[in-house]
Amino acid sequence: MASKNQLFLGLFVHSKALDELEYLHNTAVCVDKSGTIVAVESECDEARARETLFPRLGWEPNEVDVVCAREGQFFFPGFIDTHLHASQYPNVGIFGNSTLLDWLNTYTFPMEASLANLAKARRVYTRVIRKTLSHGTTCAAYYATVDVPSTNLLADLCFSHGQRALVGRVCMDQLSPDYYRDASPRDSVAATEQSIAHIRALDPDSHMDMSRALVRPVITPRFAPSCSAELLRSLGDLAAETNLPIQTHISENKPEIELVAKLFPEHESYAAVYDATGLLTDRTILAHAVHLTEKEADLVAQRGAKVSHCPCSNSALTSGACPVRWLLAKGVVCGLGTDMSGGYSPSVLEAARQAVLVSRHVAMGGGGDGDKLGVEEVLYLATRGGAEVVGLRGKVGGFEVGMEWDAQLIGLGMVADDGEDRAQQGEGQGGGEDDGDVDVFGWESWPERIAKWVFNGDDRNTKKVWVRGRLVHQRKGEW
Numbered sequence: 001m002a003s004k005n006q007l008f009l010g011l012f013v014h015s016k017a018l019d020e021l022e023y024l025h026n027t028a029v030c031v032d033k034s035g036t037i038v039a040v041e042s043e044c045d046e047a048r049a050r051e052t053l054f055p056r057l058g059w060e061p062n063e064v065d066v067v068c069a070r071e072g073q074f075f076f077p078g079f080i081d082t083h084l085h086a087s088q089y090p091n092v093g094i095f096g097n098s099t100l101l102d103w104l105n106t107y108t109f110p111m112e113a114s115l116a117n118l119a120k121a122r123r124v125y126t127r128v129i130r131k132t133l134s135h136g137t138t139c140a141a142y143y144a145t146v147d148v149p150s151t152n153l154l155a156d157l158c159f160s161h162g163q164r165a166l167v168g169r170v171c172m173d174q175l176s177p178d179y180y181r182d183a184s185p186r187d188s189v190a191a192t193e194q195s196i197a198h199i200r201a202l203d204p205d206s207h208m209d210m211s212r213a214l215v216r217p218v219i220t221p222r223f224a225p226s227c228s229a230e231l232l233r234s235l236g237d238l239a240a241e242t243n244l245p246i247q248t249h250i251s252e253n254k255p256e257i258e259l260v261a262k263l264f265p266e267h268e269s270y271a272a273v274y275d276a277t278g279l280l281t282d283r284t285i286l287a288h289a290v291h292l293t294e295k296e297a298d299l300v301a302q303r304g305a306k307v308s309h310c311p312c313s314n315s316a317l318t319s320g321a322c323p324v325r326w327l328l329a330k331g332v333v334c335g336l337g338t339d340m341s342g343g344y345s346p347s348v349l350e351a352a353r354q355a356v357l358v359s360r361h362v363a364m365g366g367g368g369d370g371d372k373l374g375v376e377e378v379l380y381l382a383t384r385g386g387a388e389v390v391g392l393r394g395k396v397g398g399f400e401v402g403m404e405w406d407a408q409l410i411g412l413g414m415v416a417d418d419g420e421d422r423a424q425q426g427e428g429q430g431g432g433e434d435d436g437d438v439d440v441f442g443w444e445s446w447p448e449r450i451a452k453w454v455f456n457g458d459d460r461n462t463k464k465v466w467v468r469g470r471l472v473h474q475r476k477g478e479w
């Protein structure tokens with residue numbers, strides 16, 4: 001929330017449909033103190049907004065903050081990272097030649113366990129929240145650790161930094177090291193309930209309506225191999241009682257799928273394990289889903305469960321190339337996940353560009369041109385698709401009246417007539433700020449500029465970030 005009403009002016013770009021971006025030029029967007037968009041007016045400058053919109057909204061003219069996108073800049077909805085492990089952040093980029101199951105034992109469990117040290121956890125979580133905000137991630141679905149105080153600390157820090165988040169305490173009671181696991185299904189559920197109670201109490205205003213809460217708890221069975229059947233069933237029951245979202249992993253790599261078949265021989269597939277235990281619901285976020293069978297994908301679609309596509313991680317850990325187009329065609333709602341630290345980057349924009357490239361590998365590996373994802377589609381997954389995955393459809397992910405102002409101001413580098421960087425000369429852009437690797441010469445269409453941003457953009461282009469109207473990140477040198 002912001003202390004004042006706000007008027008945003010300039011170019012707004014957002015997804016209208018999976019394959020269509022809408023460009024709202026010379027537009028005014030009014031955001032009230034609660035952070036809700038209350039007007040979107042095309043062909044409107046500040047004078048016109050003051051004359052027509054403010055009286056209509058009952059706004060006092062001197063109680064409005066005005067933010068203008070300058071030449072070359074545009075507003076874009078905040079990114080939604082539908083899957084990442086805050087507790088693995090120090091390990092980004094460190095995976096060697098490992099694959100999922102040995103990577104977990106070698107790198108992941110020791111790091112997660114070490115965050116029971118709350119001083120270390122505070123340092124790591126503060127950094128991951130700041131870093132993801134600086135890349136335009138306004139909402140994140142986080143896995144924390146098995147430890148309750150450490151999980152609660154992550155939720156506290158998301159709340160104080162103003163990042164919208166789902167925060168889950170990781171549940172696992174088998175096939176994990178003795179030093180890092182729940183002692184029993186009962187202990188696991190009790191610890192999860194403690195964490196849920198803590199997170200629910202964070203934001204008393206939204207206690208009656210959790211969908212209003214900035215930070216929400218999410219039930220988090222790590223994945224089927226590390227949970228006993230009893231634990232999976234108990235967590236399914238808890239999800240039914242509380243109506244909370246669920247997040248877990250599915251069908252990420254082949255040895256993992258074989259392990260699930262061995263551990264749960266009574267079920268015909270990995271997806272069937274979750275279905276039989278009450279965990280495959282329309283509030284479930286399934287990370288990876290690289291190797292689902294046709295029947296499993298149909299079941300996922302039928303249950304309304306969502307998929308977090310994690311292309312950086314799937315490539316880094318040699319897990320496989322997820323056929324996202326095939327999932328979409330089956331009616332499965334998909335978003336993007338950085339999956340740090342299986343994924344090496346905190347940037348959803350990086351996940352979007354890797355989603356484009358991985359889809360080309362799917363096309364080359366026996367699929368066809370129909371498997372390719374384009375720029376418009378991956379940006380849809382990063383915003384509106386992600387919003388649906390985390391249960392915020394219609395609330396964030398676009399610029400429409402009634403939605404909340406979760407947004408980023410993007411600035412692209414403009415090349416001056418003499419070939420120099422205009423920003424470095426202090427002209428046009430944010431006070432001499434480095435605009436990164438995107439060079440715009442001026443003759444490009446807006447769709448071409450957006451494509452340049454997707455393939456070469458980074459946090460240097462992310463000038464300002466807001467969540468629910470509150471400014472939560474401003475790049476140094478930007479004014």
Ligand SMILES: O=c1[nH]c(=O)c2nc[nH]c2[nH]1
Pocket residue numbers: 085100104108222223249252313339342
């Ligand atoms: O990418 C992944 N990261 C994890 O931490 C994990 N745990 C189970 N399966 C997993 N996959």
